[in-house]
Amino acid sequence: MTVEKDYQTELTIGDVTIDRQDVEMLAAIDDHGSMHAAADALGRSYARLQRRVVALEDAVGAVTERRRGGADGGGTELTPVARDLLRQFERHQTELDGVARATASVFPGTVVDRTGELGTVETPVGRIVALVPADDSSVQVSVRSDAVVLSASSGSADGAGAKEQTTAQTSLRNQFTGTVAAIDAADAIASVTLDLGEGQSLQTVITRTSLERLALESGADVQASFKATAARAIPVAEDG
Numbered sequence: 001m002t003v004e005k006d007y008q009t010e011l012t013i014g015d016v017t018i019d020r021q022d023v024e025m026l027a028a029i030d031d032h033g034s035m036h037a038a039a040d041a042l043g044r045s046y047a048r049l050q051r052r053v054v055a056l057e058d059a060v061g062a063v064t065e066r067r068r069g070g071a072d073g074g075g076t077e078l079t080p081v082a083r084d085l086l087r088q089f090e091r092h093q094t095e096l097d098g099v100a101r102a103t104a105s106v107f108p109g110t111v112v113d114r115t116g117e118l119g120t121v122e123t124p125v126g127r128i129v130a131l132v133p134a135d136d137s138s139v140q141v142s143v144r145s146d147a148v149v150l151s152a153s154s155g156s157a158d159g160a161g162a163k164e165q166t167t168a169q170t171s172l173r174n175q176f177t178g179t180v181a182a183i184d185a186a187d188a189i190a191s192v193t194l195d196l197g198e199g200q201s202l203q204t205v206i207t208r209t210s211l212e213r214l215a216l217e218s219g220a221d222v223q224a225s226f227k228a229t230a231a232r233a234i235p236v237a238e239d240g
Helices: 020-032 035-042 046-060 080-100 208-214
Strands: 011-013 016-018 064-067 075-078 104-115 118-123 126-131 138-144 149-152 174-185 189-197 200-207 221-226 231-235
Touching (some): 016 046, 035 046, 104 126, 104 200, 126 138, 126 174, 149 208, 189 208, 200 208
Antiparallel strands (some): 064 075, 118 126, 174 189, 174 221, 189 200
16 A cells, blocks of 8 residues: 655744745755846745745845856855755655655465564565564565665576575565566655566665666566564454
8 A cells, every 4th residue: 555645845943834835946046046037937026035035044044145246247146054954855855755655565474483573474475574463373464665675686586486585694584586567766766666476566665876776677686675573464354
């Protein structure tokens, strides 16, 4: 199930809330080098834009400064304070985008072993170590896409299914090799769907930087890993 994005990114400083319109205003001033030109580009009145700049400056300090001289007689540029606000806003937006785009992959299975709260669940794609209920054996294992780590594949899948990887050198207890089936990339975040075989898929969310670093494309093999504590098994109600 996809988590719907029903919020707007905002930064609150004192009594002033900085939203996407403020970020667009500062960016336009930076791009056009003039508050008048920024107002025209945004379709806002200069008086309205100036009032908003004054309100921001009352809360955080100077966000613009005059640039004097030059053939055009100077202009307006952003201060370090304004550039820091832009960085904070975009960082916050990136973090929230990751949450908003998070989905959960669900695998049916049977608990075959337990050690305290953790258990081993036999699923169509192999064994998954997860948090399991105390008594039930028939379960569904849910894995959040933002808990999955992708890395270059260290081997190919066996047949049509995924190959479970084992290692004693990592806390990522669950490791599978899958094939990239789909990529949905936004400005900072990308949702990647992996085909694990047996009609099962694993949803992941990574940064655009990771997407480019791994050079992911449709049909590529990649290793997906996640901690046992990121996989949660819930009981499946028995019919009858």
